Amino acid sequence: MRSNKSRDTKPELALRKAVHALGLRYRVAVRLPLPGRRRTADLVFPRLRIAVFLDGCFWHGCPEHHSVAKTNSAYWSEKLRANRERDADTDRRLEEAGWSVIRVWEHEDPVEAAHRVATAVRTARASQVAGRSR
DSSP states (O other): OTTOOOOOOOHEEEEEHHHHHHTTTOOOEEEOOOOOOOOEEEEETTTTTTTEEEEOOOTTOOOOTTTOOOSSHHHHHHHHHHHHHHHHHHHHHHHTTTTTEEEEETTHHHHHHEEEEHHHHHHHHHHHHHHOOO
């Protein structure tokens, strides 16, 4: 498993390219401010408190594309259950801290996913501006 890349995968690069093409600027592979937890988001808009995660279909148990391992199935079943549980915990903790979380599956069209990200960024910016004008 050591040879599995944690960043700069083809789906991640495609998403980053599509988000960048929409004129958005972001940080890559940022460790999130969760006390006692090591969690890293794939794209982060720190001032807007938006974290984007690109989840691999195999590693996160995609409901559309995940297939059950034939070899060592008990290990992989537990591994994927723990991954999904960790993802849910990360989402909950970030949302409690005032962050917006966007999860994108690796099989999703990167341009469509980039538009979801752009919508969240526009909404967060509008909210910030409205908050300042009060």
